[in-house]
Amino acid sequence: MELLIKDVTNKEHVGKAVTLRGFISNIRKGKNNIFFMLRDPSGVIQCVSHFNEKAFPEVEKLTRESSILVKGNLKEDSRAEGGYEITIEELEVYGLAEPFPIKKGHKKVFLFDNRHLWMRSRRVTAIMKIRSTVFEGIHEFFVKNGFYEIQSPSFVGGSVEGGSTLFEINYFDKKAYLSQSWQLYAEAMVNSLWKIYTVAPSFRAENSRTWRHLTEFWHAETEVAFMDLNGIIELEEGLIKHIVKNVLIKNQAELTLLKRDQTILKNVVENPFLRMSYESVIDLANKNGLKLEYGADLGADEERVITSKLNVPLFAMNYPTKLKPFYHKPDPKDPTHVLCNDLLAPEGYGEIIGGGQRVDDKETLIKRIKEEGLNPNDYNWYVDLRRYGAIPHSGFGLGVDRLVMWICKLPHIMYATPFPRTPRRIYP
């Protein structure tokens, strides 16, 4: 079995020959020896070759980011990072690297232009490991709770989240769009499967260019039959708690490397989330210095102010109907508001989830579609779902990149995703 650095850096292997593959992350050539750090997905280890013992002409040619196989004797060395060192006995070079373009102190644009190389840095690797735990946690949570995983198409004929962020594409002789959300299809599939989820990319032609918008983002969505707004809020809270708990258990090394203060993450796992009506959220914003009127929409800037002093997430509930898409169910007690929620992450991050209860009667749905200036005929199949045995149902969508950004406390969503897509960036 092939071993990684984490598997061999223990007392059991000291004094024995170990074989490792990896990349050279740091190299120092002296008169009598060469030291370098070998890096693999699990960590780094110092390797040394003393010229007086056994000469390796290949060693002298090694460069930063060359890929190699090393065989040598493992010993403890308290001066080396990680506490161990390998004295090289055999060496094989897979690829000798040209001078590596990435050095300390580069600006953001240069780093994202070289994202394919920058990926190898320890910081980016740590973020991607946390991201992996987040995806694992999503699947684990839904599977454990008896959900079916099911997919919807990415080529679609209409909008879910408003026309302004639709990506239009040529689809032979027709117009088509890239999916903004699986939701409308989920509402069809929920009638047979009752508890469903998906994890897939969604697309938005967002020109807002904020620190939290991508044009392609990963969307974890769920839809549940016979569930109301309160039920879906509990499900959201359970999911976020499960994911954050998993990260705290599995990613201590990465959170430490990122210097992430874990107090709030622990709070999130241990304490109930806050719940507030839209109006109370506006009041809270105004207490914190904003001057918002009832009816104002909340964007990145407003949510930053609202959440910057929170230490658990906040459910902002029951928004005015005109602020939300047609599929939200108007509150029977006050139809000027809908049974929706946005989950706002603390520490200034704001919305990570949007969801709520769906319109379940045909007349209201057609009326709401028209009010949004859309043509009900384009949504015939969706209206059908209210013609043939409509049921109460609810769902939500979690922006996974936004969640990773908050968990890692990153300054921009681009850092949270491997190869970010924004209005300005499609390379590499």
Ligand code: NSS
């Ligand atoms: O537009 S949402 O608020 N809601 C929906 O798409 C619903 N149709 C989901 C559902 O009920 N099945 O988007 C959901 C989340 C939102 O809270 C963000 O966290 C994320 O998706 N989102 C984004 N992340 C990154 N970039 C962009 N542009 C983006 N847009 C939404």
